[in-house]
Amino acid sequence: MSSAPVTKVVKDAWKISMVDGDLRNDLMKYWRGEKDGFVQVGTKKWLYPVKYVRLAEEYKNFEVRLDDVWITGFPRSGTTVTQELVWLLCHNLDFKAAEEDLDERVRYYELNLVFNDKTTEERVKLFPEDDELPRLTECIGNTLKLLDEDNKRRIMKTHLPFELLPDDIMKKGCKVIYICRQPKDVAVSYYHYEKGSWHLDYKGDFKRYWDHFKNGECSFGPYFEHIKQAYEKKDEPNILFVFYENLRKDLAGYIQKIANFLERPLNQDELYKLVDHLKFENFKKNPAVSKNTKDADNNEVEFVRKGKVGGWKELFTVEMNEEADVFIERKTREIGITWPK
Ligand code: A3P
Numbered sequence: 001m002s003s004a005p006v007t008k009v010v011k012d013a014w015k016i017s018m019v020d021g022d023l024r025n026d027l028m029k030y031w032r033g034e035k036d037g038f039v040q041v042g043t044k045k046w047l048y049p050v051k052y053v054r055l056a057e058e059y060k061n062f063e064v065r066l067d068d069v070w071i072t073g074f075p076r077s078g079t080t081v082t083q084e085l086v087w088l089l090c091h092n093l094d095f096k097a098a099e100e101d102l103d104e105r106v107r108y109y110e111l112n113l114v115f116n117d118k119t120t121e122e123r124v125k126l127f128p129e130d131d132e133l134p135r136l137t138e139c140i141g142n143t144l145k146l147l148d149e150d151n152k153r154r155i156m157k158t159h160l161p162f163e164l165l166p167d168d169i170m171k172k173g174c175k176v177i178y179i180c181r182q183p184k185d186v187a188v189s190y191y192h193y194e195k196g197s198w199h200l201d202y203k204g205d206f207k208r209y210w211d212h213f214k215n216g217e218c219s220f221g222p223y224f225e226h227i228k229q230a231y232e233k234k235d236e237p238n239i240l241f242v243f244y245e246n247l248r249k250d251l252a253g254y255i256q257k258i259a260n261f262l263e264r265p266l267n268q269d270e271l272y273k274l275v276d277h278l279k280f281e282n283f284k285k286n287p288a289v290s291k292n293t294k295d296a297d298n299n300e301v302e303f304v305r306k307g308k309v310g311g312w313k314e315l316f317t318v319e320m321n322e323e324a325d326v327f328i329e330r331k332t333r334e335i336g337i338t339w340p341k
Contacts, residue, residue, distance in 0.1 A: 014056050015042045033201035035118040044225045051113055064168045069155045073179035074226045076189035078244035082179050083157050084289050089264045102289045109158035111143045115199050159220045162229040173238040178230040181244035184312030187213045196301025197293045206315040224331040231337050245340040248309050251275050280307045
């Protein structure tokens with residue numbers, strides 16, 4: 001583990017500190033998409049690109065509305081499929097309208113944060129033929145404005161932890177769905193995603209990645225603190241805490257649970273249609289929700305990848321797994337969370 005000091009406090013009120021020393025060198029070496037460095041935020045040391053310094057207040061002070069729906073969870077926990085479900089439930093199962101790109105229907109709250117300006121500029125120069133880039137670059141700095149101007153019911157996806165989101169979400173009682181997925185599968189999925197996305201461009205192997213992940217040294221980490229902040233709120237009436245593993249085991253049950261929470265009862269036919277639409281194999285083939293990422297060399301990488309529970313076996317060695325299990329058990333006890341079987 002890197003024990004580099006984090007010295008320079010760049011924004012006192014928010015307790016945001018520049019990451020420097022060994023940890024900075026390490027992060028800059030392995031996450032090539034981030035060209036300006038990283039910060040850690042608050043006592044939990046949430047790790048983000050340095051751009052967070054200028055975005056923190058916007059993210060915290062954003063004006064929420066009572067009927068907003070927030071979909072949240074650690075990256076790679078099943079947020080995209082849940083976005084599609086929530087959007088359909090809030091739009092009377094309008095499958096025709098759902099042919100529009102999901103990114104346009106459900107906005108990613110902190111899109112701006114994860115795209116380094118220099119990396120994005122370079123990308124536009126290197127791959128001017130990439131037809132995803134114009135829409136993306138237009139959205140990057142504009143997401144909160146677009147949300148602000150939206151006069152329909154808003155559905156947002158965020159990976160920020162509760163403490164960095166607007167306090168009014170809880171005060172006003174907006175509906176929040178938190179998706180939790182078990183750590184080893186999240187780490188494997190996030191590793192593939194970070195390697196396969198030009199804006200992140202992770203260059204290490206999985207063993208190194210797991211060390212970063214475990215120590216909270218990847219963007220949006222630390223993972224266990226993220227879950228803890230949501231798990232503590234799971235009994236609040238405006239919060240629904242769900243598990244990815246249950247989505248995989250019983251998709252119909254998962255859909256029913258979210259439909260009940262959103263007060264949109266479903267008849268058998270509607271439930272059947274939703275199951276069919278969200279089923280992994282069909283979801284993967286749907287271009288409105290499943291767009292491949294491109295890595296730094298412009299190779300396509302699957303975004304909707306394997307969707308497996310227990311997919312961690314692909315990359316954990318026996319030794320890594322034994323060590324990981326000890327760590328996870330300790331963290332599980334600290335949080336008091338019960339994982340689905
Ligand atoms: P894997 O990489 O293990 O395949 P997020 O949307 O939060 O980024 O989560 C991505 C993970 O959800 C990926 O996991 C992806 O394959 C999986 N996923 C996407 N759509 C799914 C679906 N319809 N059913 C089950 N899993 C899905």
